[in-house]
Amino acid sequence: MKKTGLWVAAVLATGGLLVACSPALNWRTTQLKDAPLQVLLPCDPQTASRPVELGLGQVQMSVLGCEAQGATYAVSSFAVTEPARAAEALMYWQQVVLAQLRPEGGATSVATKLNARGDGLWVPKGALNLPQSERMTFEGISAKGQKVVAHGLWFARLEGAGARVYHAVIYGSKARPAEAEMFFSGLQLQ
Numbered sequence: 001m002k003k004t005g006l007w008v009a010a011v012l013a014t015g016g017l018l019v020a021c022s023p024a025l026n027w028r029t030t031q032l033k034d035a036p037l038q039v040l041l042p043c044d045p046q047t048a049s050r051p052v053e054l055g056l057g058q059v060q061m062s063v064l065g066c067e068a069q070g071a072t073y074a075v076s077s078f079a080v081t082e083p084a085r086a087a088e089a090l091m092y093w094q095q096v097v098l099a100q101l102r103p104e105g106g107a108t109s110v111a112t113k114l115n116a117r118g119d120g121l122w123v124p125k126g127a128l129n130l131p132q133s134e135r136m137t138f139e140g141i142s143a144k145g146q147k148v149v150a151h152g153l154w155f156a157r158l159e160g161a162g163a164r165v166y167h168a169v170i171y172g173s174k175a176r177p178a179e180a181e182m183f184f185s186g187l188q189l190q
Contacts, residue, residue: 025042025179026068027041027186029186032062032075033064035062035077035164036159036190037075037077037166037187037190038186038188038189039187040185040186041064041066041073041183042066042068042073042182043066043073045064045065047062047063048062054078056080056088056089059079059080060078061077061078062076062077063075064076071170071173071179072172073169073170073183075166075168076166076167077164077165077167078165079162081162082162083128083158083163085163086130086156086165087131090132090133090155091132093154093165094132094134097150097152098113098138098140099111100140100142100143101139101140101142102140103139103140111138111139111150112140113137114137114139114175116151118180121135122155123155124189125189126189127155128155128156130156133155135151135153136151136152136153137151137152137180138152148171148173149172150170150172151169151175151176151179151180151183152167152169153168153169153184154166154167166187168183168184168187170183
């Protein structure tokens with residue numbers, strides 16, 4: 001879990017792995033190199049890939065993302081060899097992401113879900129219909145003490161004899177519902 005936290009923290013901070021791009025929202029379509037997913041991003045993305053310990057053993061996680069107007073946009077994915085474990089992988093991944101942000105006031109140890117409009121079950125065309133396929137808006141305090149509001153979603157699809165799980169997210173200092181709609185609606189499984 002420690003290695004996973006470092007990787008997620010790196011995505012949160014965009015330090016070293018995701019290089020900042022032009023601050024203007026210039027939406028463009030990009031194809032993930034190692035996964036059958038087309039993504040709509042508001043800036044020129046950078047990619048990174050590395051092994052991560054994520055509750056199911058070590059996985060090779062790939063991240064594509066960029067920064068625009070003070071927000072980080074990222075899509076990450078990894079393969080699981082047993083499709084039956086896709087739901088478990090999504091649930092664990094959600095827990096790891098939420099644990100990276102402390103709630104304001106420190107009442108609990110994970111970020112606060114905001115239950116924003118559009119949150120809930122989110123199963124794109126071609127994805128596995130799993131209860132853990134979810135769209136969620138959440139907020140908390142980063143390790144650097146800054147307020148972070150995030151729009152995230154998690155989903156999975158069959159891939160060969162296994163499955164691939166995905167996480168798309170926007171991290172910023174304020175809610176970005178219009179940008180989240182544009183970003184999430186631009187995710188197209190191929």
